Structure formats: structure tokens, C-alpha cells
Amino acid sequence: MPDQPPKTVLISGGTDGMGRATALARLAAGDRVTVIGSDEAKGRALLAETAHPRLSFLRADLSSIAENERVAAAIHERYESLDALALFANRVHPKRRETAEGLESTFALYYLSRYLLGRLLTPLLDAAPAPVIVNIAGVGNTAGRIHWADPQLTHDYGQIRAQLQAGRANDLLGVAFAAHSDSRARYVLYHPGFTRSGADNHPTPLVRASIKLLGRFFAREVSEAVAPVVRWIGHPPDAPLTALDRHKPVPLTLKSLNPAAATRLESYTESLTHLPGRPGQP
Numbered sequence: 305m306p307d308q309p310p311k312t313v314l315i316s317g318g319t320d321g322m323g324r325a326t327a328l329a330r331l332a333a334g335d336r337v338t339v340i341g342s343d344e345a346k347g348r349a350l351l352a353e354t355a356h357p358r359l360s361f362l363r364a365d366l367s368s369i370a371e372n373e374r375v376a377a378a379i380h381e382r383y384e385s386l387d388a389l390a391l392f393a394n395r396v397h398p399k400r401r402e403t404a405e406g407l408e409s410t411f412a413l414y415y416l417s418r419y420l421l422g423r424l425l426t427p428l429l430d431a432a433p434a435p436v437i438v439n440i441a442g443v444g445n446t447a448g449r450i451h452w453a454d455p456q457l458t459h460d461y462g463q464i465r466a467q468l469q470a471g472r473a474n475d476l477l478g479v480a481f482a483a484h485s486d487s488r489a490r491y492v493l494y495h496p497g498f499t500r501s502g503a504d505n506h507p508t509p510l511v512r513a514s515i516k517l518l519g520r521f522f523a524r525e526v527s528e529a530v531a532p533v534v535r536w537i538g539h540p541p542d543a544p545l546t547a548l549d550r551h552k553p554v555p556l557t558l559k560s561l562n563p564a565a566a567t568r569l570e571s572y573t574e575s576l577t578h579l580p581g582r583p584g585q586p
């Protein structure tokens with residue numbers, strides 16, 4: 305039985321791994337859940353498997369700016385308010401790939417989509433009584449950085465470099481959202497730690513097999529990793545910004561959460577997306 309009024313929840317990357325587990329847990333709690341993934345067959349299989357009237361699937365390639373805008377428009381059309389946005393979508397690319405809009409694919413999917421969905425859905429989130437955005441990435445990890453001279457990694461691409469940069473960008477996204485957005489939505493940055501999910505989606509067979517083997521011994525169960533996300537959707541934290549690395553709160557003074565860098569990244573991102581500036585900005 306639901307312990308509170310049902311919520312409206314949108315989950316990017318909700319067709320697999322941790323996003324899927326979060327979707328199923330929130331359905332069980334009575335919520336209305338929309339999941340986004342790029343693979344039509346995977347989404348349809350989830351719908352067929354659950355046969356749940358409160359579950360919807362939206363197919364979209366979230367590495368595209370236009371697709372994020374289309375998804376946001378569809379959600380605006382479908383709902384009058386949004387209680388929770390949970391951001392899981394990510395994919396590793398061994399070789400540099402560019403999106404149709406000319407952006408490096410990891411940057412576009414793992415970071416920019418999260419920026420766009422948060423920003424474009426803010427009016428709907430603000431129409432909910434206690435809205436929350438949960439960004440599942442790698443907060444607390446200080447490896448990697450924003451490559452300010454070449455954020456699209458045109459000269460020196462590597463899959464780990466791209467993943468770490470986008471991870472650090474997500475840290476800064478949370479800082480900027482909490483500081484600048486004027487939204488009532490609480491922002492949560494969450495690092496789930498090494499978890500038994502995602503390995504099947506790794507494009508390199510040897511890496512896939514190695515991650516799976518290591519995962520059998522060292523990774524967390526998916527249900528354990530997503531438990532805080534499921535809770536935050538039910539009961540958002542009071543603070544504008546919360547950061548948690550597995551069970552450990554991350555101090556907001558950590559160098560990877562630097563407010564000046566967050567503002568700098570926000571300006572760069574605005575220049576890419578041509579969205580209007582924040583209120584009060586030129």
C-alpha cells in the first residue's frame with residue numbers, strides 16, 4: 305500500500321540497471337513513472353514484462369539536444385506537475401563519437417542531457433509540492449576535470465577521460481542548479497559506487513567480461529545501490545543541495561564542487577544550447 309500520495313516520476317535511463325530498479329520500486333510505491341531509453345525493444349519489453357498501467361516508456365536518444373527538447377515538450381503536454389526527475393542515462397564509448405549537433409557523445413549524454421532535462425522541466429517540477437532532481441553519477445570522486453581548453457575532447461579523447469569529465473560536470477551541475485536556478489526543486493548528487501549493473505551495455509567484450517567478474521565479488525546489489533534514490537523520490541531532502549558518495553555525505557566544500565567552476569561551466573553550457581540566460585543575466 306502506498307504510504308503517501310502517488311508521485312509523478314521521470315527517469316532517464318530507466319529501462320535498464322539502476323534506473324530500471326528505481327522505476328520498479330517507485331511503481332510498487334504507487335507512483336506514476338515514465339522511463340526514457342534509446343532502445344525501443346528494451347522499453348517495450350519492460351512494458352510487457354511489468355504490464356503496469358502506471359508505467360510509460362518514451363524512446364529518445366538523449367545525446368541529442370533536440371531529443372531532450374522533444375522529451376521535455378512531451379512531458380509538459382502529458383503532466384501538470386512533476387515530483388521527481390531521476391537522471392541515470394549514460395553510455396561508454398571507446399572511440400570518440402559526435403552527435404548530430406557536433407558535440408562529443410559522452411559529454412552530450414552523461415552531462416548535457418541532465419542539464420537540459422533539469423532546466424526544461426523546472427516549471428513542471430515547481431508545480432509539485434516537494435520536487436526533487438536526483439543525478440546519479442560519481443560525486444565524491446575527485447579524479448578527472450573539465451578540460452576547459454577543449455571540453456569536446458577533439459584532441460585527446462579517451463573513454464575514461466570523457467567519463468570522468470562528464471562526472472565532474474555533473475557535480476558542478478548540481479552546484480549551479482542549487483545556487484542559480486530559482487527552482488524549489490531539491491538537487492541530489494549521488495554516487496552509487498561499483499554496482500552490479502551496466503556491464504552488459506559496455507561495448508568492449510573483454511571489458512564487459514572483466515567488469516562482470518569483478519562485480520561478482522566487489523559490486524553492490526542494484527537494489528542496495530538505488531535504495532537512497534527510491535527514498536529521496538518519496539521524501540526529498542530539506543537542503544537545496546545534497547551530495548552522497550554511497551553512504552557517506554560529501555562535504556559541499558570539496559574542490560570538485562567549486563562554485564566558480566560551476567558558474568563557468570554553466571556559461572559554457574548556455575553557449576552550446578542557446579537557451580535564454582538565467583533571470584537577471586544578460
Ligand SMILES: NC(=O)c1ccc[n+]([C@@H]2O[C@H](COP(=O)([O-])OP(=O)(O)OC[C@H]3O[C@@H](n4cnc5c(N)ncnc54)[C@H](OP(=O)(O)O)[C@@H]3O)[C@@H](O)[C@H]2O)c1
Binds near residue numbers: 340442501
Ligand atoms: N554501475 C556502476 O558500477 C556505476 C558506478 C558509478 C556510477 N554509475 C552511474 O550510474 C548511472 C546508471 O548506471 P547503470 O549501471 O544503471 O547503467 P546501465 O545499466 O548501463 O543503464 C543505462 C541506461 O541509460 C540508457 N541510455 C543509454 N544511452 C542512452 C541514450 N543515448 N539515450 C537515452 N537513454 C540512454 C539505457 O537505455 P538504452 O540501452 O535503451 O539506451 C539504460 O536505460 C550511470 O550514470 C553511471 O555512470 C554506475
